[in-house]
Amino acid sequence: MSTLKVGLVGWGAIGRIVGTALAGQDVQGAELTCIVDNRPLGEAAPAPQVTFEEAIERCDLIVEAAGQGVVREWGxxxxxxxxxxLVASTGALTDDELAKRLLAAGxxxxxxxxxxxxGLDLLQAxxxxxxxEDVRLTTTKLPSTLEQPWMDEELLGRMRSATGPVVVMSGTARDVPVKFPKSTNVAASVALAVxxxxxVRVEVVADPGATLTRHVIEASGEHGSYRFEVAHRPDPGNPATSQVVPYSVLRSVAALAGRSGQIL
Incomplete structure (x- = not known):
């Protein structure tokens, strides 16, 4: 089997871990070929920095680790x-038209x-x-990771002065990821599975005591009821995302490379 040539878009909290693991050959059958980022990477980068067009020409797989805008512009x-x-920022797929175009493209x-x-594989099954019939997601994070430009002073004040949980937004998986583009990709992932x-009804909660980022999924229908709860440590370099996310990306790359799930 030939080696999967991977181009990585984004050299942030997620991209650095993914890229370093690929460059170190931690994923059998896959190699890091190049990196795309709009910032200079310096000599420490483990692969050449190239333009997006060059990455497409060189690679079998592009791994997006740079945000929803990349999916919209380049997908x-x-x-x-x-x-x-391979899309990490699944929130981009809350745009129905974009999702249809991507699924139809080739x-x-x-x-x-x-x-x-x-639990997404079970929900798909x-x-x-x-x-x-009834799917609910409650996401709880530190207030500082949820602040957004669209928020008014009243909401920001409640979040910043909170001594306990504060509901920041309630809506559907169509609405919420648009408002929190770096913090609620989980909502879109659940919706894709369902x-x-x-x-999918979504509630975003700011909690100053949330040392762990928590996601609770509750679903029920004619064939049963299901509840999944995860609590992750935030990434120290980017508290808006969880430490586990780059390792989820690496497992996906390993699966696409046709190897076992053992990565690191």
Whole structure:
């Protein structure tokens, strides 16, 4: 089997861990070929820094670790060029039109990683039996990681002065990831598993005592009821994401490389 040539987009908290592991050959059957980032990487980068176009030409797989905007701007072009795309920022897929275009594009294939949440494979299996009627996701994070430019002073004041949990937003998996583009990709991942953005009710909670980032998924339907809860340490370099996310990306790359799930 030939080696999977991987281009990494983004050299931030997620990208550095993913890129370092790939460059160290921790994922059998995959190699880091190049890195795309709009900031100078310096001599310490483990692979050449290239333009997006060059990465598409050189690679079999582009790994997005740079945010929803990259998926919107480049996703179709990557796929139409015949290169596969692994999306970490699943929140971009709350845009129905973009999701339809990506799924229809080719000959490259688009893949999504589960990121910071589990149980998605079970929800997909249950969905095959029939509709999942009630799906709820509650995400709890530190207030500082949830502050957004659109928030008014009243909400910001409540978050900053909170001594306990504060509900920041309630909505659907269609609404919430747009408002929190770096913090709520889990909502989109759950919706992709369930197959309906509007069926997933999401509550975002700011809690000054949230030393761990917590996601609770509750789902029920004709065929059963399900509850998944995860609590992760935030990434010290980027508290808006969980430490586990880059390792989820690496497991996805390993699966695409056709190897076992053992990575590190």
């Amino acid at each position: 179709e072009h990557v796929l139409s060029s015949g290169t596969d795309l 000959p490259g294939r688009v893949y999504f990683t589960g990121g910071a949440v589990g 249950v969905r095959a039996l029939g509709p999942i 197959g309906d953005l509007d069926a």
